[in-house]
Amino acid sequence: MFGWEFPPHISGGLGTACYGITTALLKQGVQITFVVPRLYGDEDAATFRLVSASGTFIDLSEPGFQKWKERLEYIEAQSALAPYSTDQATTITSGVSGLHEEAISAFSHKFQLSGKYDEHLLEEVQKYALIGAKIAAEYDHDIIHAHDWLTYQAGLAAREVSGKPLIIHVHATEYDRSGENVNVPVFEIEEEGMTQADHIIAVSEYTRQIIINKYGIPAEKVSVVHNGILPKPFHLKQSKPVKDKIVTFMGRITYQKGPEYFIEAANKVLKMVPNVRFVMAGSGDMMHRMVLRAAQLKISSRFHFTGFLKGDEVDRMYGMSDVFVMPSVSEPFGIAPLEAMQADVPVIISKQSGVSEVLDNAIKVDFWDVDALADAIAAVLQYKGLAQAFRQNGTDDIRKLNWDNTGIKIKNIYESTTKQLV
Incomplete structure (x- = not known):
């Protein structure tokens, strides 16, 4: 299994999902070697093999490396690309110029990867492919x-070496991150992976349709397996530093998550319910614009930007929240609403999200309908019976959405895929 991040070192839902899937598959008796670009030493991997790609020695004269070596040599990352967590523009170019001499000379030594989402990301993805081939030959x-x-390319390189079937797991597509203005090199990597994979797992029917319609993948090649949430006892509500109600947005402050719709809705809510505070928890390339927009609307005194939260900070934020809002423009799934419901917080989500397929006890609005979003927030804040009903019934949704069910479905896909290829 190839991933890019693993708890506790995560920047979003991808690492959380990988942990949930791994844990569930272990219960099904699946033995896992999980590979990440680098390890920090504090990961929880007591029951499976967690492998760092960094420090892997590769002799590029060995068969199977040439194609991936050539790809690496023809890539030069000229601007930042960070699809999960960044404060910079998400653009990238690819060219035909080679890497610097010092990088080329390092090919005969150990590769070191940072695992970060920075200006070297595309180079690291290509190096990861080389390492994927090496690890597949060893394990x-x-x-x-x-x-x-x-x-995806690490998976493809591993398959070339071992001949074993490749499953790719689509947690998000470039259309989710960038809309129609996709980063072409990333789209091409996605398209290649989807086309060549033996089977594809999509985290929602919403994502499955994007894979079929935007990437031209046959429908029978794509299965839907919804994410789950780990059981977690949540303690009593946190004491709030203010008497006001608190409405929370938690996620990357970037196009995909729809932060601007949250701010516009907040402005409308404050005209109906003045004793409310709005919290935007997260970081991303639209942070500065959102701070400026709150100032333009003259609601800064009612708006709080916390920056990226993790661990106990997330739990405390949920514990202070009266409403959780996820107005995503395009959300393949969305684990945050499940975490909010687990913390006994009513949730409002966009219809353009995979999680809306499996939540019965959430208010659903179109991301662009700011009036409907504002009305929904105001209603939950003003009518205690409505909020209480969503809190009580939300536990039913959470009970059904567990990683164990996800693990069972994925194992079945493993078995059916290997049988088809025999």
Whole structure:
């Protein structure tokens, strides 16, 4: 299994999902070697093999490396690309110029990867492919499972070496991150991975349709397996530093998550319910614009930007929240609403999200309908009975959405895929 991040070092839902899937598959008796670009030493991997790609020695004269070496030599990242967490523009170019001499000379030594989402990301993705081939030759395995575009080429390289079937797991597509203005090199990596994979897992029917319609993949090649949430006892509500109600947005402050719709709705809500505070928890390339927009609307005194939260900070934020809002423009799934419901917080989500397929006890609006979003927020804040009903019934949704069910479905896909290829 190839991933790009693993708890506790995560920047979004991808690492959380990988942990949930791994945990669930272990319960099904699946033995897993999970590969990440680098390890920090504090990961929880007591029951499976967690492998760092960094420090892997590769002799590029060996068969199977030439194609991936040539790809690496023809890539030069000239601007930042960070599809999950960034404060910079998400653009990238590819060219025909080679890497610097010092990088080329390092090919005969150990590769070191940062695992970061920075200006060297595309180079690291290509290096990861080389390392994927090496690891596949060293570790016994029956199937290869690659999570999101960052690892697709590593999965393809591993399959070339071992001949084992490749499953790719689509947690998000470039259309989710960038809309119609896709980054072409990333789209091409996604398209290649989807086309050549033996089977594809999509985190929602919403994502499955994008894969079929935008990438031209046959429908029978794509299965839907919804994400889950780990059982977690949530303690009593946190004491708030203010008496006002708190409405929370938590996620990357970037196009995909629809932060601007949250701010516009907040402005309308404050005209109906003045004793409300709005919190935007996260970081991203639209942060500065959102701060300026709140100032333009003269609601800065009612708006709080916390920056990126993690661990206990997330739990405390949920514990102070009266409403959670996820107005995503395009959300393949969306684990955050499940976490909010688990913390006994009513949730409002966009219809353009995969999680809307499996939540019965959430208010659903179109991301662009700011009036409907504002009305929904105001209603939950003003009518205690409505909020209480969503809190009580939300536990039913959470009970059904567990990673164990996800693990069972994925194992079935493993078995059916290997049987088809025999």
